Amino acid sequence: MGAISAEGLVKVFPSRSGEVRALDGVDLDVPTGSVLGLLGPNGAGKTTTVRILATLLAPDAGRATVNGIDVASDPQGVRRSIGLSGQYAAVDEYLTGRENLVMVGRLYHLSSRAAGVRAQELLEDFDLVDAADRPTKTYSGGMRRRLDLAGALVARPPIIFLDEPTTGLDPRSRLGLWDVIEGLVAQGTTVLLTTQYLDEADKLADSIAVVDRGQVIARGTSDELKAQVGGERLAVTVGAGQVADAREVLDRLANGTVDVDEHARRLVAPVAGGAAALLDAVRAFDERDVDILDIGVRRPTLDDVFLQLTGHHAEEKPEAASTARADTSGAGQAEGSDQ
Amino acid sequence: MSDLAQSLSDTGTITRRNLTRLRRQPDSIVFGIIQSVMFVLLFAFVFGGAIAVPGGGDYTDYLMGGIFVQTVAFTCATTCIAMADDLSRGLFDRFRSLPMSRSAVLAGRTFADLAFAGVTTAAMALTGLLVGWRTDSTALKVMGAFALLALFAYAFLWIGAVIGLSVRSVEVAQTAGLIWLFPLTFMSNAFVPLETMPSWLQPIAAWNPISSVSAAVRELFGNTPANYQAPDYWPLQNPVLASVLWCLVLLAIFMPVGVSRYRRAASR
Numbered sequence: 001m002g003a004i005s006a007e008g009l010v011k012v013f014p015s016r017s018g019e020v021r022a023l024d025g026v027d028l029d030v031p032t033g034s035v036l037g038l039l040g041p042n043g044a045g046k047t048t049t050v051r052i053l054a055t056l057l058a059p060d061a062g063r064a065t066v067n068g069i070d071v072a073s074d075p076q077g078v079r080r081s082i083g084l085s086g087q088y089a090a091v092d093e094y095l096t097g098r099e100n101l102v103m104v105g106r107l108y109h110l111s112s113r114a115a116g117v118r119a120q121e122l123l124e125d126f127d128l129v130d131a132a133d134r135p136t137k138t139y140s141g142g143m144r145r146r147l148d149l150a151g152a153l154v155a156r157p158p159i160i161f162l163d164e165p166t167t168g169l170d171p172r173s174r175l176g177l178w179d180v181i182e183g184l185v186a187q188g189t190t191v192l193l194t195t196q197y198l199d200e201a202d203k204l205a206d207s208i209a210v211v212d213r214g215q216v217i218a219r220g221t222s223d224e225l226k227a228q229v230g231g232e233r234l235a236v237t238v239g240a241g242q243v244a245d246a247r248e249v250l251d252r253l254a255n256g257t258v259d260v261d262e263h264a265r266r267l268v269a270p271v272a273g274g275a276a277a278l279l280d281a282v283r284a285f286d287e288r289d290v291d292i293l294d295i296g297v298r299r300p301t302l303d304d305v306f307l308q309l310t311g312h313h314a315e316e317k318p319e320a321a322s323t324a325r326a327d328t329s330g331a332g333q334a335e336g337s338d339q
Numbered sequence: 340m341s342d343l344a345q346s347l348s349d350t351g352t353i354t355r356r357n358l359t360r361l362r363r364q365p366d367s368i369v370f371g372i373i374q375s376v377m378f379v380l381l382f383a384f385v386f387g388g389a390i391a392v393p394g395g396g397d398y399t400d401y402l403m404g405g406i407f408v409q410t411v412a413f414t415c416a417t418t419c420i421a422m423a424d425d426l427s428r429g430l431f432d433r434f435r436s437l438p439m440s441r442s443a444v445l446a447g448r449t450f451a452d453l454a455f456a457g458v459t460t461a462a463m464a465l466t467g468l469l470v471g472w473r474t475d476s477t478a479l480k481v482m483g484a485f486a487l488l489a490l491f492a493y494a495f496l497w498i499g500a501v502i503g504l505s506v507r508s509v510e511v512a513q514t515a516g517l518i519w520l521f522p523l524t525f526m527s528n529a530f531v532p533l534e535t536m537p538s539w540l541q542p543i544a545a546w547n548p549i550s551s552v553s554a555a556v557r558e559l560f561g562n563t564p565a566n567y568q569a570p571d572y573w574p575l576q577n578p579v580l581a582s583v584l585w586c587l588v589l590l591a592i593f594m595p596v597g598v599s600r601y602r603r604a605a606s607r
């Protein structure tokens with residue numbers, strides 16, 4: 001049995017329009033010492049899965065064990081084996097960084113002295129020594145996330161849950177947090193990580209479970225998932241008013257569905273034959289007088305995997321994301337990003 | 340560590356956390372004190388001349404019992420907002436993922452807020468003494484009055500905690516934690532004697548826990564006029580016993596409900 005295992009998890013939430021099946025039969029198996037990335041868009045069921053495994057929520061059906069302990073029959077036992085770092089940086093803003101960590105240590109029933117020693121170690125590991133004795137409301141978003149993650153590690157748990165650890169962070173803080181997570185994995189910690197960022201799953205996870213609408217729709221290593229989608233991708237950006245022409249050309253050359261982004265005038269087609277396909281395409285575009293602004297052949301990304309499996313993209317396009325944010329006027333989406 | 344020792348240790352840790360937070364927000368303590376001083380002065384000077392106390396007592400003496408009760412009852416709004424705030428910030432997710440006692444977060448919150456209620460009560464007692472309030476009983480009874488206020492405050496803090504865990508946002512908690520306290524405290528003998536109310540309101544006010552506790556505190560302070568006849572309702576005839584029973588009933592209801600709400604609480 002793996003460090004984390006789940007069978008047929010179902011969770012139904014009541015909503016205004018009936019019921020929402022947040023989880024609809026999720027199976028997971030995470031071998032000890034490995035990193036599983038749960039990849040999926042907002043609302044796919046990633047956070048619900050983590051909340052069930054971390055004993056914050058009871059499933060409506062199915063069973064799960066963490067560190068060999070059943071989450072339903074011995075939740076306190078599970079809690080002794082896990083560290084959770086959630087979507088919010090769950091730190092007390094009026095306490096200092098050190099006080100936050102000592103408090104968590106005391107709640108794991110370390111002695112005052114041991115809690116103090118452990119807090120100091122973590123402050124050093126997470127580069128928070130200079131800010132250790134300042135209230136955390138003066139911290140940047142990246143510092144809060146680091147402190148929150150440090151809080152999850154106080155008791156050196158063998159299993160860590162990271163729920164969207166880098167959502168809303170600037171690129172530099174994000175890279176810093178990746179380093180920290182890789183360090184943990186090097187020490188043999190089992191990690192279950194949720195993310196909506198493909199590059200994050202690609203970089204950190206040994207294996208990936210793609211989640212959509214409460215179900216795991218694909219699983220495997222990043223390479224296996226990419227192989228599942230098959231060959232390479234030809235991506236081309238064309239001149240104004242030429243998208244339709246370019247599409248005709250690519251429909252002929254592609255061995256699958258052509259994905260078209262009208263707004264960016266960008267087309268992506270699965271092709272066989274790499275460089276030869278690129279040459280064919282350039283020639284064909286030339287014959288049709290299509291201006292090529294940018295063209296290239298690349299290996300499939302996880303976004304291609306997602307598109308192939310679900311018919312929609314995993315990540316919202318930046319423009320689409322900002323519209324969505326304005327539409328929901330600060331709810332949900334913005335919550336993660338302004339921390 | 341045994342379960343009980345763990346539970347006490349966790350409660351101590353959370354209480355310390357909340358007291359540290361309070362200390363780092365001195366303005367909230369200052370405004371708490373200003374508010375209670377203001378209420379004493381307003382009621383004593385504005386209503387003092389207009390309200391006749393049955394049995395011919397002094398209104399300031401009558402008022403103090405009621406206003407102590409009102410102020411400690413209002414402290415539960417603080418608890419309500421603090422619970423909703425912790426919930427919305429995801430702190431409860433952290434606490435609930437730790438192998439700690441399930442009741443410690445609420446017990447630690449209510450103990451810290453009880454300390455806060457103690458500070459405002461002391462400020463009020465001093466203000467009362469300045470405007471002429473005097474106790475007329477034994478030191479033991481006066482201590483009993485403050486102990487009863489503490490028990491009552493503690494019971495009400497749990498009501499605040501339950502409301503804070505039940506509402507959907509901190510903004511709602513700010514209103515929901517406070518609004519019900521106005522009819523509750525004004526439909527009682529806290530500020531005006533029961534005898535002056537319309538007859539249909541009198542039984543409601545008599546069975547209001549605010550009335551029992553106000554009457555009990557007045558009795559223990561020796562602020563009830565010698566020839567005063569308590570209205571013919573059991574809780575006002577036996578105010579100390581009724582108050583203690585009220586507090587125990589409220590605790591018996593709201594403590595388990597609060598802990599169960601906390602267990603199921605989901606951050607939003």
